[in-house]
Amino acid sequence: MIQWLVFLLFSTLAVVSGLGVVLLSNPIYVILALLSVLVSVAGIFFVAGAELVGALQLIIYAVAVTVFYVFVLTAVPWEKALKKDPFYRVEGLLSFPLVLLLYAEMLLVFLIGVSVSPKGQFREFVRQFGNTEVVGGILFSKYFLAFELVSLVLLIGMIGAVIIGRKEAQTYEGDTP
């Protein structure tokens, strides 16, 4: 009963702030709304009993990702943003099909996943050992190859970030009058 109420609270909050992310014009409010979405989703995870995912949601999304956005915030052209000039309109329109594609993919994965995944098999484990242990146990035995691949992906991400970031920084240095 209470769980249901809390779920309702968090999901409403998530939806409302999700709307805020799309509709608000001031970038700083957008980031706050995004933070609110992420925290509400983490709340939903906690309600559903997925503690590890919830905590990681908080650490990775609510802190790391949003802090990065806060950094990006300092590079926002504020004169434009506060005057509500629509900038990046074309890019926004272009991104729309991609977003649709993403949704389609997620739906696909969800549908396939539901049919493939073992049902109720882990519930007992989770109750017995705890969330983290079960995730760890599976991750480091069954999916260890994927785990190692993740490190490579992260490495590539890091290198890409450094290359793109430095390049931008240099052109930026040149741009300053």
Next chain:
Amino acid sequence: MGYMALLLFFGVMLVIALVFVFVNSLLGPKTSDALQDYPYECGVPLYDKSAQSTFHQGYYLLGLLLLLFDIEAAFLFPWTVVYRYLGLFGFVEMFLFILILTYGLLYAWRKGALNWQYEEESL
């Protein structure tokens, strides 16, 4: 149930924080002085009226690195918990994982991504 307590605590703290926000406007005096709300900048006319303008910091890459390392940590936390049961295999797994990411760190280091704001050579 544990998280309900957290939620309850959150609600209580929210109320208290709101009290702190509004207590001064309730209890404090109200004076009017032409320059009392002038932003502090050492008592002289502001050169730029708004400080909310663009602020260059070269360290936003650190934000990106934080993200990457947090993801790494997200994978390592389950590992630390179950390491006891994994044995040598787990050690090798983790060692490789960290080795690869250390390479990434070294790469970022060499490229100067870990530097603060400005690179000496560009000056």
Next chain:
Amino acid sequence: MVKKVFEKPLSWIERIFFLDFVRGLSITIRQAFRRTITTHYPYEKLTPPKRFRGFFGHKVVDGNEPQPAFEEWVERFKIQVEPGKSRCVVCMLCKRACPVPQLFEIEGEKLPDGRRRVSLFNMNMMLCTFCGFCVDACPVDCLFQSDIHETAGYTRKDSVLDLQTLERIGRDWQRRREEEPDRIWIDDYQRQRLWYENNPHLPEVKR
């Protein structure tokens, strides 16, 4: 003659074991357990040394005037000497020596018997630099600087010393400190806390 200054770089042992921090921390913690040295100002007050240059005063005629200078100047200006009143001979030397002469307002008045007396002696302390030139200039050891250092007031008028105030300060000074020897400080007790901070057995202070 010429001395090069330098410091050795930190050694690795110092770096790894934070010896530089440890040394600093050991000093501050030792200080923390020593006695405090401050003077708790409005409750405790230091007495300034005798040479302190504070508010001004007029010494009054009491028989201790510098002779024969006093007699000479009194005769020269034909001054009416009254015991218990200011020694001022209205020579205006203080005003001449002052870097800001506007702060003085001095007038003498003629008495019926032809002799003169100081009638107005105002000093505006708002303009004063407390340099002491006027005191050096005073030939009869009349104007002097007392140990009054708490000089704040609420109005500009408070900062003007008139003749009565000057004489009062002078009488007060002659009663309290005239006889004091010319020592560097007199109230050594309060300053002992600062000067002999670590020494529980204070050396005898000469009085």
Next chain:
Amino acid sequence: MEGLIVWLIITLVKILVILGIVLGVGAYLTLVERKVAAHIQRRPGPMVVGWHGLLQPLADGIKLLTKEDLFPRYGNRFLYNLALVMALVPATLVFAVVPFGPEFKVFGVEVKPILTDVNVGLLLVFALGSMAVFAIALAGWASNSKYALIGSMRKAGIVVSYEVVITFAVMGPIILAGTLSTYEIVQKQIEQELWYIWLQPLAFVVYMFALLAETGRVPFDVQEAEAELVTGFTVEYGGMKFGLFPLVEWYIEVLSLSAIAVVLFLGGWSPINIPFLGFVDPLFFLGPLSPFVWFILKVSLLFLFVLWLHWTLPRYRIDQITETAWKVMLPLTFVNLVLTAVIAPVLWG
């Protein structure tokens, strides 16, 4: 239903206790800090209000509460106030996962002196602890002062760097304990009869550095370096709003992070530990109160140590701070992680 009411009562009592710690003890720590600083500098510190200034925090509080509410011109009032909420709430929520002592029984009810003993307690600590960065970034941006902006950006840089360091630094103790729950980590240390500081000195040093950095204590107080930035991001805040930021940063966060340090490295509420010999409890006469006293003692010693550092050392420059984090601390934590992974099986036998 009855269970729910009992739970509610217990939870509310716990919340009240934590609130007392946060607001009461937090306020009195200002007096402690002033006294410690004063005596290190050969001054007596506050002496006028109450005996040896014991009522000084009260006087300060009343003064702060009755100050005028000022708001900087050209600023953003909503964010200006929101920053305050976002600073206070997450910082206090960290206390929810701090275990103050072992389980005990009152009126037949088992009570754990921890608000929520969750399986991912430590993760919550770091997630909530680093939320402060939003508050500071907002405070800097919303008050429309350049000093505040620079200060808040510095703080953001520091948190970004030391967040990684602190996450990796605590992995050593977690490996040894095999759990993320703060309560269980302490219990594991008691079971193994070993404080983890004996096995993790490197991690402890790194953790302490990260603690100082995240809370903005000297030598890392660059975000409010008074000689450079006046008071950094709080420069436009007045009254109680101004009072809350140092309270949160310098007292509540230091307290919560020291408590976590005690949990992770110093065996929580356990008495003095001699490695490989067991526990020695000079406070045995206190009976069931002894664990609580030990916990408070350890936290306050850590807090005093932080103060001692604060009033001795100069401060780093901001670039040196972040570069130290990435170039020294982070590799050190990696080394520590690998070493722990090697040592841990030996400990388990």
Next chain:
Amino acid sequence: MPWVKGEEFVDLKQRFEGLEIEEKPTLTTLQVPKAKLIDLLKTLKEEKGYKLFLDHSVVDFPDKRPRFQAFYTLYNVEEKKRVLVKTWTDGLLPSIEKLWFAGKWAERECYDMFGIQYEGHENLVRAFMWETYQHYPLRKDFPLEGYATEYLPSLNETLWGENLQGLMNYDRMHTQVPTLEDLEITERRRLQKKAQIVLNWGPLHPGTHGTMWFLFDLEGERVYQCDVILGQLHRGVEKLAENEMYNQFLVYTDRMDYLSALCSNQAWVVAVERLLGIEELVPEKAKYIRTMMAELQRINSHLLWLGAYALDLGALTIFLYAFKEREKLMDIIEGITGARLTISYTRVGGVRMDLPEGAVEVIRAFVKRFPKELKEWETILSRNRIWLRRNVGVGVISKEDVYFYGLTGPVARGSGVPYDLRKFEPYDAYGWVDFDVPVGESGDVYDRYLVRLEEMRQSLRIVEQCLHALEKMPKDAPFFAESPDPKKLKLPLDGIGLKVPEGEIYSSGENPRGELGFYIYSTGGVKPYRVKIRPGSMYNLCVYPKLMKDRVVADAVTILASLDPVVGEIDR
């Protein structure tokens, strides 16, 4: 004497037509026509070795044509010789900013105060006054009480002193004050924004050591360009000097470098004594007392610097420790002179009072205790890794920069130039005592820090030797000069009617903040015709914008504190 002999320049006479060499006991001057000025200065700098720029200013003769006499003071550090170059102009001079950067600031000051225009000066803006100010205050036709255009707001109110017309006569004081608009115009004139944010750093800022106004053009936290707006504390001391008697001006030297008042007093008194030619008449005891007090004051001043410097770098406790020792020094100075800050102790011809009873013992106690304290602070700071990282390699000044920017004092010595007037040109008792001149090597902030610490030790050595000499003297030895012929030369303690013959002199003393020089032009009589003060702090500060370029804001306090300026002396 430090002045160059005239015959050394005989070879220049062929090359520069109209060069007049004049050798007086007080100084040696070269006078050239305006057209040859730059060539002569260049020759002096590059061939004759006069590399260190000391001062430049103008003397105004409203009745003469051409009206202004400009002078340049140069120093040859290797041969320890000084020369003064003079020229006449009617309001236009060539700029020497290519030869010496310090000349740029001196020229700005002349433009501000006399309205002299400089050809080739790339940034000729006012030095102390705001941009919209109309007048040239140091010209002789500028009235002493100012133009009655505006009143100081605080003096307008008559509420609290209305009954005291004679004493509270504010009608005589007229001062124009800048409005906010004036300040904004000045601000924008001084710095054209090129990067992102222009930050006003000062005047009301704890890190600027007084009321200095810096403008930082920031790119992130990096300072892209920097400028200084001076004049927040400008009181026209040079103008006052023209209207005060020689002894009375002593009071204003207190208020210039208010942290080392005794040193300034001493420098002024020595300058006047040299102009009078009575340097030998001053009794030995007075010289020892002056030297000792000046050295105590130097320690005092360096202690304040150390405390403020440590405070700027976050080590708050050192500030209190330094002030503890400083309080003892203050006690000593207060007991001997009667004042703690504005001391006015020396007099032309001696000192105001003899040492009181017990002074020697107290100073001995201090000297005995002080090295231990110094050692403790060094233990906390000198080898602390944070301190090293904040200091080493920051704000590096090369030897060439020292000459180019006219740096003196510990700043010059930190860069390895052993320029110390106490050695090069001993005044008072400095010739009779033994001490070392500490010099640094790399010229960074850390070297300046070490140099100042070592200077405190050397000062203690001097104090000890002075004490030794003083103890040996009889108690009733004279502390004030006896005038040989009281009819010709009056030397009273209060200085009333101290008549000084016609002549000019440039004389300087080694202040804790660099060379404090006084150029006195006397046309005879009780008041000087023109006094130009060479403030060490101002020329030391002029290197600051260069050092700050491309440093972060956090280094601003480090570098500024290591230059250790005092605004009272910069603005005068």
